[in-house]
Amino acid sequence: MAERTLGEIAAELVGELLGPDSFPITGLAGLEDAGPQDLSFVVGPQALAAMRASSAGAVLVPEGLEPDRPAVRVADPHRAFVGLLAEEEPSPDLLFPPGIDPTARVSADADVAEAVSVGPFCVIGPGVRLGRGTRLGAHVILEPGVLVGRECTLHGRVTVRYGCLVGDRVVIHPGAVIGSDGFGYLPGPDGMAKIPQVGIAVLEDDVEIGAGSCVDRAKIGRTVVGKGTKIDNLVQIGHNVKIGPHCALSAQVGIAGTTVLEAGVVAGGQVGIGDHLKVGAGAQLGGQSGIWRDVPPKATMFGTPALDVKEAFRITGAMRRLPELLKSWRKLVHDQREKDGE
Template identity: 40%
Template sequence: MNLGRLALRFGCGLRGDPDLPVDSVASLAGGPRSVGFFANPALLPELRTTQLGAVVIDPKHAGECPVAALLHPNPHATFARIAALLHPPPPAVPGIHPTATVHPQAVLGRDVEVGPYVLVEKGARIGDRCRLAAHAIVGAGAVIGADTRLLERASVLAGCEVGARCIIHPGAVIGADGFGNARDGERWVKVPQLGRVVVGDDVEIGANTTVDRGALGDTVIGEGVRLDNQIQVGHNVVIGAHTAIAACTGIAGSTRIGRRCMIGGGTGIGGQLVIGDDIVIAGFGMVTRSLTAPGMYSNVLPAQEAHEWRRVVGRLRRLDALAARVRRLEASSGAQQEEDDEQH
């Protein structure tokens, strides 16, 4: 691959030798056969001394780049596409490993790889060129779209559907029972979880993330969604297309999240809420009411030195007493003002 071909393929302007060969991507500390990118002004010193073969960069910063430049107004996304081209995932190696268990009534497409100790149950349908890595599970009647990868110990359980070109990372579980329980006196009665999980095309679900099946209807993950590691998605949640959610977020049942949202790590979202389109929630947020207006939301105090934090907490504890004192002063002031008015 050379710079000229990259520029043509990804719609970049090119400053430099179009015949310069490149074969990898790297950070700004990389070598002369690698491509990097610059999008963070804090890395300007590293840019000025880089020895990369080329840098993907916004034209407004190109004057700071000492090497060849691929010019694009969105350098990060362009770099991601170049990285995917130069470092493609390993293709499926067609065949069924001798330790795998594939039910006779399961249907496998063309060029499917079924790795060691994989389980494919009755009625499952696996699309063309899928890769099922070691110990992956595809439950009865589940559907996996073409070119999807289930990595080690990923599970797509009975009746669930995963679209095309998805990546399900190790340990993820799609379609476990939702947390459905009905109270009967001091006891709990389990509510059967009869719905599915339906995952759209081009979705990536991180390691050890769990997406629970619906109680009656389905839990739905829209196309292009990105779920980081260790996220809990409750039953009947709907996540709109192209939303990205960072690690350790928990979403309670029946909440609907719109399209193109970004939700920071460690956020807790209550049940039966509506999060509109194009909403950004900062990390470690706690969402207890619906949010409908696009914009950024945050409700976490940043870390402070311990003695300063204790003073803040002390003041917070005195707020009720302070408010009562203000009300008494306002009432007294109002009464005094009435006396003054009567005297005049």
């Protein structure tokens, strides 16, 4: 980042300056990695030890916390720090130069709006509609009939397959595939017969899809990722899945076909969710949980098979005592046999 003074940052954040106005800031970093001219942040008293051990030149602190170095006091240090980070992102024009690259192949009957960026070697098929302000990285493929809304960002090597719909302000990271065939086969005497997958996949407004993730098209109808949902890298969404608004799915989550996630569901890494299930609104699924039955709204589940988190932790705690209990049991059996003269 370009050098700024702590006073300038305090003014931008409308925070209370605690230290010299002219203190120079040349970077943003976490407490562990920060250097003497970096600005970091402290979320609360639990981070005091980390702050004292840090080499950060200055910190953002919340109300009621006294810093040991130059600082800016704000209501929410993390949120304020994120705002500063956003200013350091590369310019969109650097990553996505305006206009259509001469190596891109754009069908004559594609409807490409104004102010778009189409990168090198993109393929835009017949009947595609591309909304105003949307940006495509290199080697993006939009198959026939795809609709992409306004102000979207599709990074390099994204593929959106035929007929699928992408809303406004959607971000899709490199290598993701939207609308690949669902995994459907009919077993028979001659092996597996493929079930045609003739539905589509729909990404509603403000969705973000991580690198290498796949959202399968429906067998019939729609696979839907709801408004504002955020999906991490390497996530698999099966055919006819319906994901509600504002869900968050961490890396390597897998959701089998025709399952429904209601609004606000959060799933940790490597959660597996079986087919034809319903996960209620606001449920939280701990990492590596195996979901094998419906989950009530606002439940917190953990383990494989997944159970209510309190029950799962009790079972885990009991399992840790099994070696000790087994040893005691063997001693009891031995003592009883000696008593019986065996």
